[in-house]
Amino acid sequence: MLALMLFLAAARALTLPRLDPQRMVASWAEAQELLGLNRTAAENRELVLGFYNMSRGYGHYRHVRYVMMSKVASEEISGNMALWAHGERTDPANCTFTFVREPLRKFISGAVEMEWRFRQGQKLLGDDDMGSWRFHRLPVGSRDRAVAFLKDLLEFRWAVVPRALGHRGGLAHVYPMFGQAATWQRLVGLDFIGRLENFAADWARMQAVCGTGHVPYNSSLEIHITSSDPMHVKPGWYAALGECAVRRALCRLLSPDYETFGYACEQQVCAG
Numbered sequence: 001m002l003a004l005m006l007f008l009a010a011a012r013a014l015t016l017p018r019l020d021p022q023r024m025v026a027s028w029a030e031a032q033e034l035l036g037l038n039r040t041a042a043e044n045r046e047l048v049l050g051f052y053n054m055s056r057g058y059g060h061y062r063h064v065r066y067v068m069m070s071k072v073a074s075e076e077i078s079g080n081m082a083l084w085a086h087g088e089r090t091d092p093a094n095c096t097f098t099f100v101r102e103p104l105r106k107f108i109s110g111a112v113e114m115e116w117r118f119r120q121g122q123k124l125l126g127d128d129d130m131g132s133w134r135f136h137r138l139p140v141g142s143r144d145r146a147v148a149f150l151k152d153l154l155e156f157r158w159a160v161v162p163r164a165l166g167h168r169g170g171l172a173h174v175y176p177m178f179g180q181a182a183t184w185q186r187l188v189g190l191d192f193i194g195r196l197e198n199f200a201a202d203w204a205r206m207q208a209v210c211g212t213g214h215v216p217y218n219s220s221l222e223i224h225i226t227s228s229d230p231m232h233v234k235p236g237w238y239a240a241l242g243e244c245a246v247r248r249a250l251c252r253l254l255s256p257d258y259e260t261f262g263y264a265c266e267q268q269v270c271a272g
Helices: 002-008 021-034 042-051 074-087 103-125 143-154 163-169 178-188 196-210 234-240 244-253 255-261
Strands: 058-061 064-067 095-100 192-195
Touching (some): 058 074, 064 074, 064 178, 095 178, 095 196, 103 163, 103 244, 143 234, 178 255, 192 196, 244 255
Parallel strands (some): 064 095
């Protein structure tokens, strides 16, 4: 439904909804309370809003911009667009697109990538500046480590990013998608948002919206070692998300992504 709506609206630039600061602070506080933390969101309002406005770069391929979303096949999409731009002779009109995915799955994939890069950062840079962060003291792949990481986020530990966590942008992989989309929509406009879950159809729609002609797609162009979860991070998150309070807290933390991109946070475990 979202992709169809965006496709039909392609004649004009998309406008993403503005975040309601009061609502975002309230959602953050609810997430804190669900995990037994003090409700400190109101006194850290600017940090809450900053978390939802994190952004990174975009790829420019002739007159087409691709707004990259970490852990949403971004390197694969970038590589395919680069090959198309190298060989294409027809320049389409200016157009900007991006792809999103179910926020909870994107977050877990981001956590896998974060752990991989964090381990590299620990070896290269040490972790003596981790301060009050807690998650790294617990076993990788455990339920307790996953919950501790979520608590670290909700208690604003990320306001100062330790060296190892910042290594190769590791921590940035868990940031919400909203900030990236909203930032570039404001700066250059945004014409199409597709879903990873509906990739084949939405890739075709992107080509129609942007007037690119056929853009071949090679799904094996970029292979990430973390795609196989070599550190076995996911089992800990799956165990944690089997608990109603943890799942609800993560849904609240990611609420801008759920509401903006039309996903529903799966809360069957919390039914009744």
